[in-house]
Amino acid sequence: MSEKAYIIQLSCDDQPGIVANVTTIIASLGANILESNQFWDRQADHFFLRIAITVPAEVTREAVARALEPSIDRFKLDLKVTDVDQRPKIIIMVSKFDHAMHHLLYQIKVNWLNAEVVAIVSNHEASRAAAEIEGIAYYHWPVTKENKAEQEEKLLNLVSETGAELVVLARYMQVLSNELSSKLFGKIINIHHSFLPSFKGAKPYHQAHERGVKLIGATAHYVTPDLDEGPIIEQETQRVSHSLTSEDFVATGRDIESRVLARAVKYHLEGRVMLNSHRTVVFTP
Structure with a gap:
């Protein structure tokens, strides 16, 4: 039947x-x-x-x-x-570091993620070739202090035009405005390349290396006006040692980031994440 x-x-x-x-x-x-x-x-x-x-x-x-x-x-x-039969439409935003983007595209290709990428948006040209190979529309929107509001308005229009249900910041190295973060609250997922709430801001792995940490990780969370403080969806850590360089930390982090972001997106698209004030309820499989 x-x-x-x-x-x-x-x-x-x-x-x-x-x-x-x-x-x-x-x-x-x-x-x-x-x-x-x-x-x-x-x-x-x-x-x-x-x-x-x-x-x-x-x-x-x-x-x-x-x-x-x-x-x-x-x-x-x-x-x-x-x-469940309706494939959710998503927009991926990326800067120069494209490992998390490639991992998402692969997981969609092998049907582990049930989604359709309707656009890739970047402030650099670096990922255009990858988008063209996948047949995905690519938008190169450089961001400056002067045009930030204009570029964010373009993003809102793109979300509306494509019917995108989720925007994924796959190492998009731009801080979104409070206005945009509020308008799309619960619809933007960011991957933070450290184990929040520690080591916010620039070069968190280098910060972690300087502090001699024994665990590094990544955090996927919803974007809010409070930088890197949105409701957390998924995290993962990995043990490291004093013998590793800061570059080793970065390499390890790239793998963790890709996995954590993909799981967070999957949980969201499957309706497993529910907002609970500043936290989340995540019904994992």
């Missing part, structure tokens, strides 16, 4: 009966639950739920959302229903 798959994400103030009510409605649609994750933030008294379902093919995303409207009214839900 032909089926459709949807992801349901919801959050609200915690109260009795949420799961029972929602799953009863889902069952009435003839759905099967493939995966269910829930979390109660006791401190904030807020509840988060993610349910992956399959339904008969004739049940549309709109029908699922419509069936849940009484629950929205009853529990004051923030609700999102996503069609």
Whole structure:
């Protein structure tokens, strides 16, 4: 029998009966639950739920959302229903260091990431050839103090024109304005080349090497007006020793950055990340 798959994400103030009510409605649609994750933030008294379902093919995303409207009214839900068959559109932004970009493109090619890259935006020409090989539109927008606002307006227009649901900063070495960060809050993921909150700013691996750290890492987070302080989605560390040079740290970091960013993007696109004030709830597989 032909089926459709949807992801349901919801959050609200915690109260009795949420799961029972929602799953009863889902069952009435003839759905099967493939995966269910829930979390109660006791401190904030807020509840988060993610349910992956399959339904008969004739049940549309709109029908699922419509069936849940009484629950929205009853529990004051923030609700999102996503069609798994619709490939999310993303924009990748990159500067000169393109390792994380190439890793994302490869993971999309082998279908580990379910996404369509509708554009690559860069303040350098270095990645144009890679974009052309993949048949992806490439936009070279150099950024200066004088044209920063204009270039960011171009980005907002590109997001609107392409229908992009996510902007990925794959080592895009420009600080976004507070205005842009606010407008696209929850829709921009950055990879920070260190284990936040330590070693912010320029050359974090060199800073780490000078401090003689024993663990280095990378952090993927949502972009906010507060530089490198957005809600964290994913992190990874790797042990290092005194025998390594700062260049060894950088090489190790490149691998970590690529993996961490790809996982963060995957979690976001699969509806596994839910914002919880300045933090995230991440329902990993």
